[in-house]
Amino acid sequence: MVFRMKNLRNNGIEKDLQRALGDGNNVWVIGDIHGHYQSFVSLVDRLELSENDKVVLLGDLIDRGPNSFGVIHTVRNNPNFVSVKGNHEAMMAENFSLEQLNNPDIDMMVWMNNGGTTTIRSYLDASKNNVGVLEGTTLEKYLQDDIEWIEDLPVHIVLDDWRLVHAGYDPELPLDEQTEEEYLWIRREFHQTQIPVDEKRTVVFGHTPTVSLPGHSEISWGHVWRSEVCLADGRPSAIGIDTCLYHGKHGMPAVLTAFNLQDERVIQQNRVEP
Secondary structure, eight states: OOOSSSSSOOOHHHHHHHHHHTTOOOOEEOOOOOOOHHHHHHHHHHOOOTTTOOEESOOOOOSSSOOOHHHHHHHHTTTEEEOOHHHHHHHHHHHHHHHHHHHHTTHHHHHHIIIIHHHHHHHHTTOOTSSBBOOOHHHHHHHHHHHHHHTSSSSSOOOSSSEHHHHHHHHSSGGGOOOOOHHHHHHHHOOOHHSSSSSEEEEESSSSOGGGGGGGGGTTTOOOOOOSEEEEEEEESEEOOOTTTOOTTTOOOEEEEEEEETTTOOEEEEEOOO
């Protein structure tokens, strides 16, 4: 996988979100959805959005759950929704095309073993006509448009008081030297740092289920994680909101979380899908 250092931000998105916050509107940040469309729309319903509220998705819209196609197209078709890229979107963009589906010599197993099979199935289902026959031209158009959209996604969003990113930042690298590898994949180094990666901004991130973050255990299943490392204003340096929608454990529910940048409210939705 090739990691880029350009086109990592979208100034228009950042200005729009900052304006919304300045005008007193809600800006909700939602953690990893992983193809669970029904859970996603149920959570959005609970947010009771006004026409000027915004929703930011932290990536990993796809894979594992049954309707990645529905999630992507809901986000794409709502002008008040934006997303950063997650590592699963990066894998989809690298692996999913008609050429690769038809070429047995191309190895797609890394993506397939990480939930890509369900994403492929959702696109095949969406590309069938009204008598259930797959339309190749429809599939090709969906793939072309959606992969172009994924490739244009920012990998992080920087606001006055917040950084929004899928995985995190490498505390050993200057902020202006990070690449997609850090933004999309980093885990332990970021979670365990004892100094803020940005002295003025709280990082809101997904990627790693909060139960696996420092200080959390199985009794913390489904809880938002707040770093014990604080900024000068007392806010946590980082907040994790991937509350592990794609599976529960030991009777604990699988949960999707929304975090409000305006007032730090948290709204959660238990998984709807079986």
